[in-house]
Amino acid sequence: MDHETDEVLDAVGPRLRALRRDRGITLADLATTTGVSESTLSRLENGQRRATLELLLPLARTYNVPLDDLVGAPRTGDPSVHLTPIRKFGMTFVPLSRRPGGMHAFKMLIPAQPETLEPNPRTHDGFEWLYVLDGRLRLVLGERDLTLPPGEAAEFDTSLPHWLGSADGAAVELLILFDPQGMRTHVRVEH
Incomplete structure (x- = not known):
């Protein structure tokens, strides 16, 4: 040995x-x-x-x-999920999936920011579904300016100008499902 x-x-x-x-x-x-x-x-x-x-x-x-x-074996995580944070646009994205193509899942963290921060909407191909875990999310979507509290969800075509930020200056935590091919998320409820 x-x-x-x-x-x-x-x-x-x-x-x-x-x-x-x-x-x-x-x-x-x-x-x-x-x-x-x-x-x-x-x-x-x-x-x-x-x-x-x-x-x-x-x-x-x-x-x-x-x-x-x-x-005393070392702990092993799920090999299909790599929780390596990505920092982009002043936010942190934690990938929860790594499947090539198709739907991607992220935990997104928006740091505390001044309430006076001016939105800078962007567009890209795809479709996004989000769910607010903590904090109050400000979602600027085209001409609409929405505030989503914890437990609220939204979905939209990302070719529409959009911006995500804090509604009250505090940090925001959310889950995001993003499909670069523009497929909508389907939710089925059994009766």
Whole structure:
């Protein structure tokens, strides 16, 4: 085995001992619950016995923790979602999807800004749906000037001049679904 694997396996015993003690469980009680002998559990905790899947699975079930927690595996996120923020137009966009083409999902953060900030509407191809999570959104859409509080949603063709900002100077947090091909978001309600 390589050095890194040895280090991971060497840390399992102390981690198991700490978990058992934190839960106030004796070796005898743990042996009864898991079906693993008390001496084997003791040697495992003291590093005199290497962890195997056959030993770790009943322990993970007994402690009601993922196997990864017992071996100290690094946390892994959903590989299809990369939460690398993008800063554009003074706002922060956090991509929630990365599918090429089609619908894109973003969490958008508009920082606190002066209420006197002059809107600068822009256009681009596509269709946008948004939902206000926090703060009060000012949405300038063509000739309309709207204020959307938390829980409100809007959808529009992005070829119409539009601008998003704060309605009251405070930060705004929203979810956005954007389709560069201009497809509308469909919401179906079951009866």
